[in-house]
Every structure is written in structure tokens, then in C-alpha cells.
Amino acid sequence: MMLPASTVDIFSDAVLEDPWPTYRALRDLGSAVWLEPTNVCFIGRYADVRRALNDWQVFSSAQGIGFNPVINAAWDEALICQDPPVHTARRKLMMEALGPAALKPVADTIEQRASALVDRIATMGTFDAVSDFALDLPVGVVMDLIGWPHDVRPALLDLASGSWNAAGPANARMEQGLSGLQEMMGLLSNLYDKERVLPGGFAAKLIASSRRGEISRETAIGMLAGYVVAAFETTISAMAAGIQLFADNPAEWDRLRTDPRLAMHAANEIVRMETPLQSFARVTTQDAELSDGSVIPAGTRVVVCYASANRDERQFEAPDSFRIDRREKQNLGFGHGPHGCAGQNLARMELTAVFGALAKRITRFECQGNGVRALNNISRSLARLPTLAVAA
Numbered sequence: 001m002m003l004p005a006s007t008v009d010i011f012s013d014a015v016l017e018d019p020w021p022t023y024r025a026l027r028d029l030g031s032a033v034w035l036e037p038t039n040v041c042f043i044g045r046y047a048d049v050r051r052a053l054n055d056w057q058v059f060s061s062a063q064g065i066g067f068n069p070v071i072n073a074a075w076d077e078a079l080i081c082q083d084p085p086v087h088t089a090r091r092k093l094m095m096e097a098l099g100p101a102a103l104k105p106v107a108d109t110i111e112q113r114a115s116a117l118v119d120r121i122a123t124m125g126t127f128d129a130v131s132d133f134a135l136d137l138p139v140g141v142v143m144d145l146i147g148w149p150h151d152v153r154p155a156l157l158d159l160a161s162g163s164w165n166a167a168g169p170a171n172a173r174m175e176q177g178l179s180g181l182q183e184m185m186g187l188l189s190n191l192y193d194k195e196r197v198l199p200g201g202f203a204a205k206l207i208a209s210s211r212r213g214e215i216s217r218e219t220a221i222g223m224l225a226g227y228v229v230a231a232f233e234t235t236i237s238a239m240a241a242g243i244q245l246f247a248d249n250p251a252e253w254d255r256l257r258t259d260p261r262l263a264m265h266a267a268n269e270i271v272r273m274e275t276p277l278q279s280f281a282r283v284t285t286q287d288a289e290l291s292d293g294s295v296i297p298a299g300t301r302v303v304v305c306y307a308s309a310n311r312d313e314r315q316f317e318a319p320d321s322f323r324i325d326r327r328e329k330q331n332l333g334f335g336h337g338p339h340g341c342a343g344q345n346l347a348r349m350e351l352t353a354v355f356g357a358l359a360k361r362i363t364r365f366e367c368q369g370n371g372v373r374a375l376n377n378i379s380r381s382l383a384r385l386p387t388l389a390v391a392a
Contacts, residue, residue, distance in 0.1 A: 004029040009037040016375045023308035031290035038169045044308030046315035047291045054337040059282040066167035077222030114353035122391040129385035134239035137350045147201015159184040160232045168377025235347045237276035237381035247365035249322045260359045266324040267351035271333030275307035306332045
């Protein structure tokens with residue numbers, strides 16, 4: 001069957017501000033929709049997105065997960081641009097630092113930092129949900145876990161912010177993102193060559209593995225770059241989004257305050273609703289038949305849209321409603337299959353700790369005017385969100 005086509009540009013300012021109506025319209029057109037402005041095929045229904053994430057043999061990452069050839073060449077050694085078996089071996093290295101066993105000693109640090117953060121927010125009253133709140137745990141915990149030297153941390157954070165833009169199609173945001181990415185790669189190369197990282201962290205272990213010849217210098221730097229980009233912006237995005245969602249849904253905040261054990265469920269629902277990483281590309285290695293019978297030809301670059309899948313009414317009841325006691329299984333905000341987010345355990349720990357702590361101290365949130373979006377080709381995040389926290 002012929003694939004339906006659309007003239008919508010999913011990377012335009014208007015769509016990035018509020019993508020949900022566009023995603024729904026594309027889902028309603030079919031399992032696969034050809035996007036004429038970018039010459040890629042959009043996959044947005046839950047069943048098809050999940051299948052694509054699991055079936056790496058047909059939906060391959062090895063030709064890059066971006067939408068332009070420059071970024072796909074630059075990220076050639078990044079973990080997210082590898083298929084098994086290469087991906088399997090490299091991911092094992094990363095999971096040694098980010099798996100449940102490795103993160104167990106970090107749990108107390110996260111709880112203590114979350115408690116101190118909430119004390120500050122309760123004292124401040126009016127705060128910015130991004131700069132005063134969302135930056136704290138991802139920066140404080142992850143920077144130490146990876147082992148970045150203190151003097152480069154501000155620069156890494158600045159360079160990580162907006163880096164996902166480089167993975168978009170040719171537009172002004174992509175050009176800006178590439179510029180920042182080149183600077184970041186230069187900084188990481190310098191840290192690698194001079195071994196200027198803190199002992200005991202993930203970066204030091206990765207560099208040691210490279211020195212032993214287990215992975216190349218380029219692979220080590222590529223893996224570090226992937227973690228810099230993924231670790232900060234996505235968790236920061238979810239933290240700030242959680243404040244906005246609870247401000248807009250006070251009954252759900254009351255529910256969490258009544259039962260703080262729902263904090264883990266709340267973390268998952270925040271990620272489902274906002275999906276900090278909206279989509280990645282894949283390339284089909286053979287003709288791929290989707291759930292409605294449509295066939296994507298071999299060699300097609302596709303948009304695998306996690307964000308659309310997470311609002312698919314075929315999978316989730318009232319998908320646009322924020323419900324922290326939602327029981328539907330497996331939202332795709334952390335990906336799925338071989339490329340499921342390596343840092344998802346850490347992200348869940350941080351989100352659960354901080355919203356659980358807030359539930360004990362804050363009676364409600366009120367957004368002070370409209371938040372400002374940081375428009376990005378790939379990620380969804382806020383730049384500013386002035387908020388009032390009313391302490392108990």
C-alpha cells in the first residue's frame with residue numbers, strides 16, 4: 001500500500017512549542033507517514049515504535065540516529081549509533097557504572113541532596129523550576145559519578161544544553177548545535193589525552209579501558225560525549241516538567257502528598273507526558289511491514305517518535321491526562337530494547353527522591369506566568385519556569 005504523506009514540518013517552531021496535536025494527526029494518518037519537508041518517514045503509533053526499538057536488525061542505528069549526515073559522521077563512535085554485537089560490548093562498559101548495583105551506594109547521596117534542595121525551595125518560596133531546582137541533582141550527582149574535574153563542569157553543562165539540536169535536519173538550530181558540539185568534542189579530547197578526570201569515576205574507568213586496548217580512543221571519547229549530552233538535559237527537562245505538571249494538576253499533587261510512595265509512578269508519568277527525548281532516527285535494512293499493513297521500503301530513514309507513542313490513545317487511556325497512579329505498562333520515555341536509556345535507573349532515582357521529598361514539604365505549586373520553552377530539534381525542555389512553592 002502507498003504510504004500517506006504530509007507537508008508538516010515536525011521541526012518547525014510551531015510544532016516544537018506544542019507537538020501533541022501534530023503527532024496525533026500523523027498517528028491518525030497511519031502507522032507510517034512520509035514527511036515531505038524532511039524526506040523521512042514518521043512512525044508514531046505505540047505498537048510500531050516499540051517494535052522498531054526492539055527490532056534492531058530491521059531498524060538499524062548503525063547509519064546514525066540523527067537527521068543530517070554531518071552529525072551521523074561525527075557520532076559514528078557513539079553508543080547510540082551502534083548495533084549489536086558492537087553495541088552490546090560497549091554498553092556493558094557503561095552499565096558497570098550505571099547499573100543498579102553500581103548506583104546503590106549513590107542512593108543515600110541522592111536522598112540527602114534532594115532533602116537539602118527541598119529545604120532551599122521551601123525557604124525561597126518563589127523559584128525558577130529550571131535554574132533553582134532542576135539543575136541541582138543532575139549536575140551535582142552525575143558530575144561526581146562521571147568524575148568530571150570541577151573547573152570544566154560549567155562549560156560541560158553549557159555545551160550539553162542544546163546539543164541535541166545538532167541531530168536535527170538542516171536548519172538554524174542544527175547549525176548552532178553543531179558549533180557547540182565541536183567545542184564539546186575538543187574539550188573531551190583534551191580531558192582524555194591529559195587524563196584530567198577524577199579517579200574512581202566512570203570517565204576514569206572508560207579511559208583506563210581504552211588505555212588497555214579494549215576500546216579505541218575515538219570510541220572512548222564518543223561514549224563520553226554521548227553521556228554528557230544525554231545525562232544532563234534530559235533529566236533536567238523531566239525535573240522542570242514535573243513542577244509544571246503538578247502546578248497544572250493540583251489534585252495529582254494532593255494524591256502524591258497523601259501517598260509519597262507514588263513518587264516512582266509519578267516519575268514515570270512525568271517522563272511519559274513530556275518525553276524529554278522526542279525522537280531518534282533509524283534506517284530500515286529491508287522492507288518493513290507495520291501494524292496497519294503499510295510497508296516502509298528498505299533504506300528509508302525513519303523518525304521513531306517516542307513522544308508520539310507515549311500519547312497514543314491505542315495504548316494509553318486518556319493519554320493527554322497526567323495521572324500519577326496510571327497502571328499501563330511500559331511507556332517509551334526511556335526508550336526500549338537494546339538502546340533503552342543506560343541512565344534510566346539514575347534518572348528514576350533522582351526524580352523519585354526529589355518529588356518524594358517535595359511532597360512532604362510543599363502544599364502546592366503555582367506557575368507565575370507562562371514558562372519559556374527551549375526549542376530543540378530532538379529534546380523537549382523548558383528554559384525558564386517562575387514558580388511559587390507554598391510550604392506546609
